[in-house]
Amino acid sequence: MHLSHHPATEFASNDYHRLPVTEKQLAYARKIAARASLAIPDEVCADRRAMSAWIDAHRPQSVTRREGANHPSSKQVAFAERIARIKRRNVPPECFRDRTTMSRWIDSNR
Numbered sequence: 001m002h003l004s005h006h007p008a009t010e011f012a013s014n015d016y017h018r019l020p021v022t023e024k025q026l027a028y029a030r031k032i033a034a035r036a037s038l039a040i041p042d043e044v045c046a047d048r049r050a051m052s053a054w055i056d057a058h059r060p061q062s063v064t065r066r067e068g069a070n071h072p073s074s075k076q077v078a079f080a081e082r083i084a085r086i087k088r089r090n091v092p093p094e095c096f097r098d099r100t101t102m103s104r105w106i107d108s109n110r
Contacts, residue, residue, distance in 0.1 A: 019048040025055065032058050072102035083109050 029051060033040050036058060040063060044054045072095065080091045080102055095102040
């Protein structure tokens with residue numbers, strides 16, 4: 001069976017699925033750009049995913065850890081609790097205060 005290959009559709013743009021940036025994204029990106037003396041590329045301003053990637057790449061890294069910044073994620077906690085139910089044991093309380101401790105508990109109890 002031979003499928004015809006139409007060259008006009010080969011390089012057609014799929015812009016219909018691209019979403020515009022949100023006002024919050026744009027405001028946050030402008031804040032980052034102003035603090036770091038950066039310019040936001042025009043192509044980034046036209047696509048929500050591109051803007052999200054730009055923000056992730058340029059967002060300032062926290063110098064000091066905020067209270068609770070080292071706590072395990074909700075996904076880690078849910079996964080640990082699922083393991084605990086299956087193995088009929090408790091997740092130690094110290095695991096809920098530190099993401100590294102939680103990760104080690106998960107790895108040793110899988």
